[in-house]
Amino acid sequence: MAFDADGRCHVSDHRLGAVLRLDDEGPVVLSDGPGARQGLAVHGEALFTGRSSTAGCGRCR
Numbered sequence: 001m002a003f004d005a006d007g008r009c010h011v012s013d014h015r016l017g018a019v020l021r022l023d024d025e026g027p028v029v030l031s032d033g034p035g036a037r038q039g040l041a042v043h044g045e046a047l048f049t050g051r052s053s054t055a056g057c058g059r060c061r
Contacts, residue, residue: 002040004047012040012049019049 002010009022010030018032019040031049039050 002042002047004042005045010040010042010047012038014038019047 001012004010010019011022012019016032019030020027021030022028030047041048
């Protein structure tokens, strides 16, 4: 789980391999697909996630 500069909550779902932003209207899928995601980090305006199936991390937005 990570919070961005605007206070929005982001979560990674290892089982679905997705990164979601939790908004008042409900969850918003920011990234999904092959390679389960684990862990999140926010740096400035960027959201990064780790991947359990490959080394390193990737930028979500």
